[in-house]
Amino acid sequence: MFNHLKNDLPASIVVFFVAIPLCLGIALASGAPLFSGLISGIIGGIVVGALSGSHIGVSGPAAGLAAIVLTAIGALGGFENFLLAVVLGGVIQLVFGFLKAGIIGYYFPSSVIKGMLTGIGIIIVLKQIPHFFGYDPDPEGDFAFFQVDGKNTFSEIIDTFNNISPGATLIAIIGLSILILWDNVLSKKGKFFKLVQGPLVAVVTGIVFYMLTKDSEIWGIASDHLVSVPVPEDASSFLAQFSFPNFGEIGNPEIWITAFTIALVASLETLLCVEATDRLDPEKRVTPTNRELLAQGTGNILSGMIGGLPITQVIVRSSANIQSGGKTKMSAIIHGLLLLISVLLIPRLLNMIPLSVLAAILFIVGYKLAKPALFKKMYNLGWKQSIPFFVTVLGIIFTDLLVGIGLGLGVGIVVILLKSYQNSHFLHIEDKSNGKHKIKMTLAEEVTFFNKGAILKELDSLPRDTYLEINLLNTRYLDNDIIEILEDFAFKAKERNIDIKLVSKRGTVENPSSFIEFFERRPKSNLSLS
Known part of the structure; x- marks a missing residue:
């Protein structure tokens, strides 16, 4: 793991700066103590990073769980009761891992995963626009379209232009310029510019700018436009920030319902993130998903035990890690140690970092996830790929992450059904034979009840005086619903003077009196019956 330290260390610094406002903002959006977000970020980096089989994934508090956490803290009667649900949720995740439930993530289509990454990239940019201009009323890390304050993503952006902070905007533009210059020009000039990353320079520049302008009425940056890490006065006040679960409520059924909800949502979000980060990985390594569930479960148990929020693998930090050159899990572990x-040691220094500079860093991350060229590429792949992709993107932008993915998956299933409907059979019309039209219908390898409509429509449209050959030589599975359709058609065929020839590996028969008897009385070979 230490062989790539020259890549992992700079990447961990970038992830560290991205993680700080996200940890604090998600805690704020969840109605939890700010310190709880930092706890889950530290455990997600150090503990989950060490146990996980992912080389480039980064774990921490997830924006997708913020609404669940906010509701649960109130419904369960306090934060300590909620922490018990987090611990139990971690135990349930361990059970998922031992039951090898990690395979679920592989059942999501590629177009939906790409749509998820693109949608998150766009949301990152949209959500950071207010922070870029120094307007910060909405908690950082809130990725849902509709916000708890009654506003939405776009109304927040519109409000931004009436509340621009000159100082925050200026340093954001300077920071963004540094990042673009570093990424496109300076990083190719020498080893120094590869070792010292642009985001670190941008953050240091932001701190210097704040120090130089803090007394200026025009260019000064207000405290609510800065990072806000809790600052303990002494060791006892630091320890007082930790909370512990109330195990006396372990028999409360509402605690168990919340625990199962956390485990299910956190596991699904993690598995989707794993699938997405594996696709972004330049080395195309594959993360063992069951091991990932075990690592996440362990992390959630520890997080709940000392007052942290639920943990998942998160795409924003993971993609920032990949784009910053992270090679191994050391970048995730080091980022946790830095937190x-x-x-x-330096909470007061962190509180001098302008949020607008961090917004500039996230602009770059979001752009790389949602490059315009990807939209053209997905469109050119055809409607079967592009429609689930665009539905997922729009769903994430206008609802939230899990709803958007669900919509994309639903459309993907409809596409599969349509494709199955279209590919049930092949029809070939030959010359007349004995005064009859000869038509050959070749059924697909697998014919299920999804294909009933297409086959029934084809049979009903056959003209009178037809010689129909039904070829099942390549068919390995024929649903009983299809056999019943053929059985009904055999009866109607006599009235329309249609002769039927059935060809299969079970034999050939002319004008079978009963399709059901034909399949039942012969030994089964390669043809399965449902």
Whole structure:
């Protein structure tokens, strides 16, 4: 793991700066103590990072769970009761891992996964626009379209232009310029510019700018436009920030319902993120998903035990890690250590970082996830790929992450059904034979009840005086529903002077009196009956 430290260390610094406002903002959006977000970020980096089989995934508090956490804290009667649900949720995730439920993530179509990444990229950019201009009323990390304050993503952007902070905007533009210059020009000039990353330079520049302008009425940056890490006065006040679960409520059924909800949503979000980060990985490594569930479960147990929020693998930090050159899990672990050290030693320095500079860093991350060229590429792949992709993107933008993915998956299933409907059979019309039209119907390898409509429509449209050959030589599975359709058609065929020849590996028969008897009385070979 230490062989790539020259890549992992700079990447971990970028992830660290991205993680700080997200950890704090998700805690704020969840109605939890701010310190709980940092706890889950530290455990997600150090513990889950060490146990996970993912080389480039980064774990921490997830925006997708913020609404669940906010509701649960109130419904369960306090934060300590909620922490018990987090611990139990981690135990349930361990059970999922032992039951090898990690395979679920592989059942999501590629177009939906690409749509998820693109939608998240767009949301990152849209959500950071207010912070870029120094307008910060909405908690960082809230990725839902409709917000708890009654506004939405676009109304927040419109409000931004009436509340622009000159100082925050100026340093954001400077920071964004540094990032673009570093990424496109300076990083190719020498080893120094590869070792020292642009985001670190942008953040340091932001701190210097704040120090130089803090007394200026025009260019000064207000405290609510800065990172806000809790600052303990001494060791006892630091320890007082930790909370512990109330195990006395372990028999409360509502606790168990919340625990199962956390485990299910956190596991699904993690598995989707794993699938997405594996696709982004330049080395195309594959994460063992069952091991990932075990790592996440362990992390959630520890997080709940000391007052942290639920943990998942998260795409924003993971993609920032990949795009910053992270090679191994050391970048995730180091980012967790940096969070721990900074909370202990330099909280006041962190509180001098303008949020607008961090917004500039996330602009770059969001753009790389949602490059315009990808939209053209998906469109050119045809409607079967493009429609689930665009539905997923729009669903994530206008609802939230899981709803958007659900919509994309639903459309993907409809596409599969349509494709199955279209590919049930092949019809070939030959010359007349004995005064009759000769038509050959070749059924697909697998014919299920999804194909009933297409086959029934084809049979009903056959003209009178037809010689129909039904070829089943390549068919390995024929649903009983299809056999019943053929049985009904055999009866109607006599009235329309249609002769039927059935060809299969079970034999050939002219004008079978009963299709059901034909399949039942002969030994089964390669043809299965449902």
